[in-house]
Amino acid sequence: MNSSFANIKTITKRELGAYFSSPIAYVFIVIFLLLCGFFTFFVGGFFERREASLGLPFFEWHPWFYLFLVPAVGMRLWAEERRVGTLELLLTMPITAWQAIVGKFLASWLFLGLALLLTFPVVLTVNYLGHPDNGVIFTAYVGSWLMAGAYLAVSCITSALTRSQVVSFILSVVICLFLILAGFPPVINFLQQMANTHLVDLVTQFSVMTHFQGLQRGVLDSRDVLFFLSMIGFSLFTTSVILRTHRAG
Amino acid sequence: MIKVQNLAKVFGTKRAVDDISFTVERGEVLGFLGPNGAGKSTTMRMITGFLPPSAGKIAVGGYDIVDASIQARRLIGYLPENAPAYTDMTVHGFLTFCAEIRGLSGDARKRAVDKVVETCFLGAVLHQSVETLSKGYRHRTCFAQSIIHDPDVLVLDEPTDGLDPNQKHEVRQLIRRMGQTKAIIFSTHILEEVDAVCSRAIIIDRGRIVANGTPQELRQKSEWAGAVTIRVSGIDAATLSGKLSHLPTVKRTTILKEEATQVTARVFPKTNGNGTLASSVADLAKGWVVEELHTEEGRLDEVFHTITMPDTVREETK
Numbered sequence: 001m002n003s004s005f006a007n008i009k010t011i012t013k014r015e016l017g018a019y020f021s022s023p024i025a026y027v028f029i030v031i032f033l034l035l036c037g038f039f040t041f042f043v044g045g046f047f048e049r050r051e052a053s054l055g056l057p058f059f060e061w062h063p064w065f066y067l068f069l070v071p072a073v074g075m076r077l078w079a080e081e082r083r084v085g086t087l088e089l090l091l092t093m094p095i096t097a098w099q100a101i102v103g104k105f106l107a108s109w110l111f112l113g114l115a116l117l118l119t120f121p122v123v124l125t126v127n128y129l130g131h132p133d134n135g136v137i138f139t140a141y142v143g144s145w146l147m148a149g150a151y152l153a154v155s156c157i158t159s160a161l162t163r164s165q166v167v168s169f170i171l172s173v174v175i176c177l178f179l180i181l182a183g184f185p186p187v188i189n190f191l192q193q194m195a196n197t198h199l200v201d202l203v204t205q206f207s208v209m210t211h212f213q214g215l216q217r218g219v220l221d222s223r224d225v226l227f228f229l230s231m232i233g234f235s236l237f238t239t240s241v242i243l244r245t246h247r248a249g
Numbered sequence: 250m251i252k253v254q255n256l257a258k259v260f261g262t263k264r265a266v267d268d269i270s271f272t273v274e275r276g277e278v279l280g281f282l283g284p285n286g287a288g289k290s291t292t293m294r295m296i297t298g299f300l301p302p303s304a305g306k307i308a309v310g311g312y313d314i315v316d317a318s319i320q321a322r323r324l325i326g327y328l329p330e331n332a333p334a335y336t337d338m339t340v341h342g343f344l345t346f347c348a349e350i351r352g353l354s355g356d357a358r359k360r361a362v363d364k365v366v367e368t369c370f371l372g373a374v375l376h377q378s379v380e381t382l383s384k385g386y387r388h389r390t391c392f393a394q395s396i397i398h399d400p401d402v403l404v405l406d407e408p409t410d411g412l413d414p415n416q417k418h419e420v421r422q423l424i425r426r427m428g429q430t431k432a433i434i435f436s437t438h439i440l441e442e443v444d445a446v447c448s449r450a451i452i453i454d455r456g457r458i459v460a461n462g463t464p465q466e467l468r469q470k471s472e473w474a475g476a477v478t479i480r481v482s483g484i485d486a487a488t489l490s491g492k493l494s495h496l497p498t499v500k501r502t503t504i505l506k507e508e509a510t511q512v513t514a515r516v517f518p519k520t521n522g523n524g525t526l527a528s529s530v531a532d533l534a535k536g537w538v539v540e541e542l543h544t545e546e547g548r549l550d551e552v553f554h555t556i557t558m559p560d561t562v563r564e565e566t567k
Contacts, residue, residue: 003352014338017338018337084336089333092299092327095350248300
């Protein structure tokens with residue numbers, strides 16, 4: 001058990017290093033922060049609202065930012081290994097495929113977490129201007145990070161499917177878009193006209209939107225947390241199956 | 250150390266590897282020969298645990314590569330084809346990562362990295378990114394990775410590919426030196442390498458083993474093995490060839506070169522490599538002015554060519 005943690009740590013360290021030794025990390029962080037700032041203060045109308053909360057003006061946009069940004073972070077995870085041939089090196093090392101998968105996923109997830117943490121000036125601002133409920137903000141941050149993890153796990157699957165990072169990116173944007181739209185109010189309204197409520201309920205339960213909304217409001221519901229965690233677990237399992245299938249020929 | 254039994258790999262409808270069995274013991278260097286697409290790399294990928302076999306068993310140091318994969322993989326150092334390495338890392342970073350994932354830490358890791366850097370002459374590029382390396386250096390970086398944990402078993406897929414002649418020489422020496430204490434399998438297209446390095450060679454073609462033996466034994470399969478070349482003055486080609494052809498052990502005679510005063514001929518024996526042809530030719534040549542007389546050794550390239558030739562070509566040349 002100890003050695004598997006050591007292996008995961010080694011992989012995670014290498015992957016994190018890879019982000020920061022290339023421009024990806026810096027470009028990503030800068031763009032993410034710019035988007036967050038722009039949408040919170042201009043589009044989200046943070047000041048016009050005159051209320052000390054981040055729910056609507058800030059976290060509301062995260063599902064949409066992640067739609068494009070997370071696949072950009074995740075697309076290289078396996079596609080690049082396959083293209084360069086290092087996959088053969090990695091999977092003949094004395095580590096299990098699971099350790100490699102988890103190690104890689106953790107690295108990207110930690111990286112996304114770091115980008116998210118760097119939005120702290122928004123929290124400082126709202127605290128300076130008023131008295132927000134910091135518990136709600138904390139829960140929303142956790143929710144946002146969990147959601148990013150779910151998107152990322154989907155990107156892991158699409159990245160393992162192909163050698164091409166572009167294909168991986170597009171596929172995972174499309175899948176993530178479905179995950180959003182399944183809980184997007186206009187789509188739900190449309191569905192309600194067509195199908196019965198049970199079916200609509202079922203569909204919306206698969207959406208990241210449905211589960212993020214609670215967390216965004218500060219309600220730490222175990223069902224929502226479980227949804228994101230099980231989505232991550234399932235996607236990583238699928239990734240392992242895909243990697244095994246490639247090799248089985 | 251390496252035991253391969255009835256190994257097979259099927260991709261779709263293609264049998265890439267078809268019922269291969271062999272063993273490699275410690276102290277042996279096994280050369281893997283064969284045309285492109287013969288199944289060399291596929292076999293090596295199965296031995297290292299990258300591809301699961303479709304049928305058959307592989308044991309490395311007593312551990313089954315499928316059932317006890319991690320234990321088996323610990324014993325193996327592997328240099329994949331085209332020597333892949335993480336392009337976003339420095340040579341030092343890459344080697345440290347490989348040492349770490351092999352379970353080395355602290356001082357032991359530092360020593361292991363220092364040692365392979367010295368063995369593979371990587372000192373000059375240690376802090377350069379792998380992306381910017383020349384092919385030779387990148388190849389040696391990946392080679393360094395394969396020996397960093399001093400493995401008992403080395404699997405090297407074309408270890409000298411893309412190196413300049415000096416580097417090739419270095420790598421061969423290294424393989425031969427390490428072959429004294431390890432079990433090594435390496436694949437190559439270069440036949441002289443087999444002579445220089447291997448204690449045994451296997452030729453595979455279309456997924457099957459078509460020859461297995463020491464380089465010496467393989468050469469014996471050549472038509473050339475035991476052929477005698479003779480250069481004589483003061484006799485014309487027709488007479489020489491006529492007389493030589495009359496020897497009872499001679500299969501056929503060819504005139505290689507005909508000059509004003511000298512003729513060079515080669516005679517092929519009926520049975521390969523029994524070595525008596527030279528003396529009978531010498532007996533016959535008493536009284537001639539013999540400038541040169543020697544027995545040919547078999548040629549590996551010719552053996553390789555005859556046994557791996559596609560059937561269609563073989564038909565045409567008949």
